[in-house]
Structures are given as C-alpha cells and as structure tokens.
Amino acid sequence: MSLDRTPVSARVLDEAIAWQLRLGDHAASMQLDAELQRWLNQSAEHAKAWAQLGGIDRRLGTINSPSARRALQRNAATKRQHAVSRTLLGLVLLGSLGIGLALQARPLPVWLADASTGAGEQRSLTLDDNSRIQLNSRSALDIHFDERRRGLFLHQGEVLVETAPGSDPRPFIVETAQGDLRALGTRFIVRREGNATRLIVLRSAVAAHPDDGQTGRTIGAGEQVLMHRNRLGESSAAPIAADAWSHGMLVVDDLPLGELLKKLGEYRRGYLGLDPSLESLRISGSFPLHDTDWALAALPPSLPVRIERHTDWWIKVVPAEPAAVPSK
Known part of the structure; x- marks a missing residue:
C-alpha cells in the first residue's frame, strides 16, 4: 500500500x-x-x-528502537559527566580552527539582516499583518512592508511562512536571488540551496517567478519545485513532514547518509564529516534537532558505522570496526 x-x-x-x-x-x-x-x-x-x-x-528503527534509546541515554550521561572537559576542549579548538571559522563568516547582508538565526537556533516572528514566519537554523531575511506590498527577502537558510487570513489587498511576496514567490493565501517553505531556491507548498498555492522575467508557474499544495534565475524545475511531490523542523524534528526518507549529516551540520558548529567509503549508505527515519548528538547516537544501532569523536567540534562518521578475529 x-x-x-x-x-x-x-x-x-x-x-x-x-x-x-x-x-x-x-x-x-x-x-x-x-x-x-x-x-x-x-x-x-x-x-x-x-x-x-x-x-x-x-x-x-532508529529513535524508537531499544538499542538506540540506550545509546542516547549513554550519550546524555557522558555529556553530563564531561561538560567541563568539553568546554575546555572547545576553547582550545576555537583557537586552532580560527582560520577555518573565519572562512565560514556570514556575508555583510546577512549580518545586517532584519531577522537571523545562528547554528541550531530557530526564531518565530509575527509580522505587522499578523502573518507568521519561522526561521530555521543559519537563516537570515529582510522584512519590507509598504503601501504596495508585503515583502520578505531571504538571504540564506530556510523560512516557513503562514500568511494571515483576511482581505489585505497587498500581495505577499518572498524574494530570493533567484526570483519571486507570491503567496496565494497559503502556508509554504522557502529554502536557499546554493544557487537555487526550493519552494515547498503545504497549503493552498504559491506563484513562482524566476528572476529573468520568463513566465512563472503556480505550485499547488503538496508540491515542491526548485527555482533557478532563468527557469523553474519540474514540480514533484513535497517531502513527507517537510515542516517537521519547525517542531524540532528532522524527518528523512531514503536519504544518502552524507545528506543527512549535511542537514544535521546546519544545527551545530564545527566539523561533521563522513568517511568516503560510506557514501553509498542511505537512511530513513526521524531525528531530534534540539540535540544533534542524540541524532548521531542513533546511527550505529542501525548502520555499519561508528561515531569518531575528537571533540564536540570535530566529529566524523566512519565504518564500524571489523569484528576481532579469535586467536587460535
């Protein structure tokens, strides 16, 4: 079925x-x-x-399996026991990774944005027209309402928009570097992905218009589309529970393990890597975002991997160690 x-x-x-x-x-x-x-x-x-x-x-069988729960419990206990050590190690790593962190610094428009979030942070806002938005981790946008329109400009990251019911005649438009997304009384997600913008419509519809002025297209509820400056991709089914992040969960379905780590990496600082030999692994499941260490602890019970932790700032997922060969 x-x-x-x-x-x-x-x-x-x-x-x-x-x-x-x-x-x-x-x-x-x-x-x-x-x-x-x-x-x-x-x-x-x-x-x-x-x-x-x-x-x-x-x-x-990740978060709900007994072995995963035991792993999470062990992880939580370890965190409590070594809180001071982790803090000291983090301070040392701050110095050693100073150059790398500087390279990841946000551009000036992001620093000056009207609303922004850091790693692992989410923020909810009620706008002047009573529309509601929620910014995901590492996101930034500008808000510009005037007599002609209600506008947002998403510099980076992801935003969940729920427009207010009512008869406000001004159009509600979310802009990115790739084009405009005009809400048609709706609930939707806009996410910057490199040189493209992903639109996921959860309710009603959104009119998408690439920046080059070509004819746009209306995307309906339950659909998603990737927008480039000069074209719209083909519409496809929206991911299951696409807005689960707004409730503190990440839900993935048959996702490459590297993509999962990339998503979890948006909610933490430092390096989160994957051994190249594991790139073919795929994963499905739901993972808590409020503590990504819990999410990582859920991987070994279900996949042939282990978590190689140097510090909280330097973590890598590597192949599980082979079983020891018994001596004769």
Missing part, C-alpha cells in the same frame, strides 16, 4: 511528533498504548500523520 504523502496540518503533525517522542522516552505500557490508540481513532488525519512518521521509522 502506498503512503499518503499529502500534508497534514501543523497541529496534527506537532501532536504526532509529541507522541513519537513520548513513546521513545517511556517504557511500553498498556495505558500508554491505549492513549495513543484513542488519539489515532479521533480522526483520519491523526492516523495519516502517524503513518507518515511511523512508516519511515519502521524501515530504520
């Missing part, structure tokens, strides 16, 4: 993720199972959200 990928409401997705985390934090019990079943029976949308998250996790 194919999985229904159409978006669910933000409220229901939030509740499904809360249930997932609750089950991961508690031992199985008849009472907890009964409470979950009552929630699932309340509406078809509850069941769909649970299927979207749970269907992915069953293929990987």
Whole structure:
C-alpha cells in the first residue's frame, strides 16, 4: 500500500511528533498504548500523520528502537559527566580552527539582516499583518512592508511562512536571488540551496517567478519545485513532514547518509564529516534537532558505522570496526 504523502496540518503533525517522542522516552505500557490508540481513532488525519512518521521509522528503527534509546541515554550521561572537559576542549579548538571559522563568516547582508538565526537556533516572528514566519537554523531575511506590498527577502537558510487570513489587498511576496514567490493565501517553505531556491507548498498555492522575467508557474499544495534565475524545475511531490523542523524534528526518507549529516551540520558548529567509503549508505527515519548528538547516537544501532569523536567540534562518521578475529 502506498503512503499518503499529502500534508497534514501543523497541529496534527506537532501532536504526532509529541507522541513519537513520548513513546521513545517511556517504557511500553498498556495505558500508554491505549492513549495513543484513542488519539489515532479521533480522526483520519491523526492516523495519516502517524503513518507518515511511523512508516519511515519502521524501515530504520532508529529513535524508537531499544538499542538506540540506550545509546542516547549513554550519550546524555557522558555529556553530563564531561561538560567541563568539553568546554575546555572547545576553547582550545576555537583557537586552532580560527582560520577555518573565519572562512565560514556570514556575508555583510546577512549580518545586517532584519531577522537571523545562528547554528541550531530557530526564531518565530509575527509580522505587522499578523502573518507568521519561522526561521530555521543559519537563516537570515529582510522584512519590507509598504503601501504596495508585503515583502520578505531571504538571504540564506530556510523560512516557513503562514500568511494571515483576511482581505489585505497587498500581495505577499518572498524574494530570493533567484526570483519571486507570491503567496496565494497559503502556508509554504522557502529554502536557499546554493544557487537555487526550493519552494515547498503545504497549503493552498504559491506563484513562482524566476528572476529573468520568463513566465512563472503556480505550485499547488503538496508540491515542491526548485527555482533557478532563468527557469523553474519540474514540480514533484513535497517531502513527507517537510515542516517537521519547525517542531524540532528532522524527518528523512531514503536519504544518502552524507545528506543527512549535511542537514544535521546546519544545527551545530564545527566539523561533521563522513568517511568516503560510506557514501553509498542511505537512511530513513526521524531525528531530534534540539540535540544533534542524540541524532548521531542513533546511527550505529542501525548502520555499519561508528561515531569518531575528537571533540564536540570535530566529529566524523566512519565504518564500524571489523569484528576481532579469535586467536587460535
């Protein structure tokens, strides 16, 4: 049976993720199972959200597996025991990596942006027209409302936009270096990806217009498109739970392991690398963003990898060590 990928409401997705985390934090019990079943029976949308998250996790068994939970618990204990040591090591690494960090410094327009976030930070804002936006990690945008239009300019990163209901005649437009995205009473995500902009529409529709002036196209709910300065790519289905990051979760479906680490790297500082021999591995699952160490600890129970940790600022995912050959 194919999985229904159409978006669910933000409220229901939030509740499904809360249930997932609750089950991961508690031992199985008849009472907890009964409470979950009552929630699932309340509406078809509850069941769909649970299927979207749970269907992915069953293929990987990461956060919800007992071995993963033990790994996360061990990781948390280690963090408490070595907090002072990590701080000192981080200060030493700050000096040794000074040049590398300088090279990663944000451009001036990002420093001067009206709203921005650092690594691992998210920020929610209510705009003058009561529209709501949420900035993801390492994001920056300018806000410009006047008598003609309501405008945002996304310099970098990712923003979730939910336009306010009402009769404001001014168009709501999100701009990037690649073009304009005009909201048509909607909820959507805009993400800068190198020299392109990704649009993911969660509700209603958005009119996308590349910067070179060619004819644009309307992207509907449940669709995504990659916009370049001179063209729009083909529309495709939006990722499952594309806005899960706004609830503190990262949900991936058959993603290359290197891409997962790249996404997790947006929520932490320092180096997070992958051994080249592991580039063919793919992964599905849901991972907490509030503590990326937890997410990394969930990898070894399901994949042939181990986490090589020099300091909190220098981490690499490498092949699991081969089993020792018994001596004769």
